[in-house]
Amino acid sequence: MRTLNLGILAHVDAGKTSLTERLLFDTGAIDRLGSVDSGNTQTDSLELERQRGITIAASVVSFRLGDLVVNLIDTPGHPDFIAEVERVLQSLDAAVVVVSAVEGVQAQTRVLVRALRRLGVPFLFFVNKIDRLGARPAEVVEEIASQLSVRPVIMSAAVEAGSRHARAEPNDFAQEPHFSALSEALAANDEALLDDYVLAPERLTVERLRKALATQLAEGLLHPVYCGIAMTGVGVPGLITAIETLLPAKAPAPDAPVEGRIFKIERGWGGEKLAFLNLTSGTVAMRDYLVLPGGAAKVTSIQLFDQGRLEKVDQVTAGRIAKVGGLAHARIGDWIGVGGKRAGAFHFAPPTLETLVRPRRPSDNTALWLALQQLAEQDPFINLRTSDDASEMFVSLYGEVQKEVIEATLSADFGLEAHFEQSTVICVERPLGTGTGIEILFREPNPFLATVGLRIEPRPAAAGNSFALEVDVGQMPASFYRAVEEAVAETLKAGLFGWQVIDCHVAMTAARQTSPASTAVDFRRLTPLVLAEALSSAGTVVCEPIDSFRLEAPASVLTAIHTLLAKSGASTTDSIIEGGVARLAGTIASANVQGVQRQLPGLTSGAGVLENSFDHYAPIAGTQPSRPRLGANPFDRANYLRSLR
Template sequence: MRTLNLGILAHVDAGKTSLTERLLFDTGTIDKLGSVDTGSTQTDSLELERQRGITIAAAVVSFTLGDLVVNLIDTPGHPDFIAEVERILQLLDAAVVVVSAVEGVQAQTRVLVRALRRLGVPFVFFINKIDRLGARYSEIVGDIASQLSVRPVAMSAVTNAGGRHAKVEGVDMMQEPHFSAFCDALAVEDETLLSDFILAPESLTIERLRAALADQVAKCLLHPAFCGTAMTGIGITDLIAAIETLLPGRNPDPLGPVEGKIFKIERGWGGEKLAYLNLTSGRVAMRDYLELPAGAAKVATMQVFSEGRLEKVNQVSAGQIAKIGGLANARIGNEVGAGRNTTVGFHFAPPTLETRVRPRRPSDISALWLALQQLSEQDPLINLRINGDTSEMFVSLYGEVQKEIIQATLQNDFALDVAFEESMTICAERLVGTGSGLEIIFKEPNPFLATIGLRVDPRPEDAGNSFALEVDVGQMPVSFYRAVEETVFETLKAGIYGWQVIDCHVAMTAARHSSPSSTAADFRKLTPLVLATALSSAHTVVCEPVDRFLLEVPAAALTATLTLLAQCGASPKGQLISGGIARLEGTITSAMVQTVQRQLAGLSSGAGVLESSFDHYARKSGSTASRPRSGADPFDRADYLQRTR
């Protein structure tokens, strides 16, 4: 059978989880419709999700449409949990992007659509809540086209929008004005269809139009826009038909080599680690050994998502998503199989906040450390950081809501009462120029049995960090080079001022060992000293995160709002006044977003709306900010050698 990994994505409160529930109900997967308000939905299974009415962790449920098995993945909508969405995007064959018919395109909508387009994931839109006061359809389709730079095509006809008598019908592609609209949309990328539309329109049958539409959807050229109401089921039938016929599934090979990816980690009732595996090729049976980056691991338990349930099985086949126990060394992002690729690319911005966590009872320090380690397994972008003796623990955050969730999780799941210090903005360091460092074996002051030469060069903005060998690889064991590379990336997490060094290329320019005395440990211990020398000679500058914002206020509050933005150092890039509403766009440092947010309500009598998302790093003005370093400091040679030798 064909399979389809389908993501449901949206800005928070657009109705994503309600749509998931409705799809399960209308396909006969569940016999009772749950509600987000009552905490009875299938996919919001965590107690905190039920209490708060928001999705925190991605959830999987499977159902069948004809010959198509759909693995439906409900994802968080709140921007604080974008890391969870990050892991899901890399699994998807297609997606449904949910947009509120009242609020329209929102900040998270833009972020998600940009990521889907970068990954080449086909997607359709579902404009939800068409029965709510103020709901619009045609206007929202127009906004999608203008604000998201995509080509939507309207698939629904709406009457009485914005009321309980709202009615939605699928458009007839063969009737005007829809026929011309579809042909115009399809002809942009299909010259043959354009020619036939002009010269022989009778040749354009419904079958041909549907085939052309499915082809362009699969190629991410067009994005059908359906509408309805998930709570009542209006318009859902057409969306289900589109999932079955328009979105591209795959035909996985159960006889091929074992290949897959681990995209989620959680703990069972007994504290055992459970890994979510998306198996794309081959079969895995109980007691099989799976090849992971950390070594082979034996499958101890196995469950699969099937027809809305989680079932115990003895074998998993390609196209299924399984929850597997026994993989003690599994990590999120691990590729499974002999041909695995351990490199994981990220498509969203990193967290921009950091906070210190401390137990209210000092005796809980060890328990807190263990609990945070488990949470960082489930969300690696928490970036758990400690000082040398673990008395101070720091976690990275996307926002204050995430802090509240972590605090509640520690209380509910680990019985730990903790306090968070005020969040601070996470800065980064960029190279000013090129620098180099060299330590030679058997030559003072190098105490290690290794020769390492490193050169650092700045890379273009957002290019990321990279490493290359500019030496004869055959002169040393491969494990020594690997030790240097791994340590380079680890050392770049804390530069001269304690912040992560970004957009930096490191080249290894010299290498020598003493056989058989030298070990990989010599190269691991020496690399930070050499890299610190190279970074110091190149010099770095501290850069702070800058957000792109979209702000709407009543026109009467525009002057006061512009004054506030100026005081906060914002840079407005565009301004539009329409219908008594002023719309402002621009950039502002992430550190000032909360200041604007707090004062906006008073300036606009509660009518102002601010949306923001990370845009780039820019050189920080004023005094240079530094961050306390955890562990040995390679920029202080005496301290480093004392701690490492």
């Protein structure tokens, strides 16, 4: 049996969920076709998804194509829910990127394709909605090539696009000019094929070209493009054939040691934790003990995604995706198995907004805290921050739609009415130089039975944080070093000005214990003071998030648009006027994006469109903004030690 984890990715409203529904129907996994408008699709199962007509949470369904089992994962298209896509990407074998034939390549399309290429996930395109008024499939293929820096290979042609008679005709690669076009595209990456194309064309067959296409697709060199109409099924049979014959499926080993990854957490009807497990190797049965980073746990229930349904089973084998109960300490990104792998680096930017959440009834404060903790468990990017007494609770956001969804979820699922303050931008801090700190055992003013020395230094932008030991690791128990590393990570969440410290390297330069009196707690409590000293020595600069933007508006209002962007501090790097339409690109501070979005409709009579996405962090000149601390402050020694007592 072969298996394929297939992601369906797109910008919002490109037709992603409709395509998922059509694939399930056409392959016989479901016998009734649902629709987004009717709110009865297989994958949009949340009440909020049905009300809003958008995908909020990633959903899994499964269907079969001969000996191939396809685990189909439908992901959100709205940028406010990019964290859901982040959790899915590392479990994918391949992806279908859906692009609207009317809107073409959009902001989220670019973000998704960049992430797929970074991860090395093979993908193909489906140009949807070729029947819509204004459909321009040929131009969209050109946009795919120019804006996404990929090499598309047209696999089907749209006929009578933009009308209700639109249809998709598959290219016959046994005939010209399709045979030569495919041969030339493949020959650019295959010298043997190029030689035969030039010197011995009789050696080239359609079968050989298809095998070469599958190979180059798997290597990310070429990307087939199909077109059609997901709602009616036009062009979908060709896509199904490509899924079965072109995309790189796997032959997993059910008898090998157990390995897999948890990519999603949700709660059952009784509040029990359910982990979405992508099992890559071995077999997991009821009552088995699984090894996770948080410790071993016993499997109490297994629900398998199969043929469009979720079924209770006694075991799950490699290559399948299941909901597993009993893993109380499981976290998103955990790997199961003796290998104990951890989650890889994030491939999307973190949230850039934050909001203060308060219960409308003060008596609900504890209930709200518990509810937000549960939501943060399901979405770690929410990054719940609370004061010691939980009187203040902050959540991180990608956008205002996500805020509305959290508010509605609290009301519908927990019966809580909450008030969200106006969103503010989340800044970060970067070290300005190298700094050191040390506290020595039995030497004042160190009150702990431990010696800790640390050095912090800057790393390149977007490099992330790292930690290393520059001491003899054999002189103390491993738990002591682990306590230091964990305390460093926690302390870096609030630097000199209260913002998270990023792009830095921390090295432990000194360590000593007194046996048997010293404990891991001594090292855990001393580390924040030492790191605060090192950070103060190095100094930090506060950096604000900067977005890249693309703006499209009538050329007649270009002067007014330039004035608006200038007042907002935007920097324009590209400006094109074509067919009475002005297209601008550049960068703008994330804090100023909403102001532009509010004024744009009035300036352009509703014709202006602004797309934006996080690009980088830039230092703030002048007075450095600060963020209130919610916990113990190691930069104030007396306050910190008092909080521990």
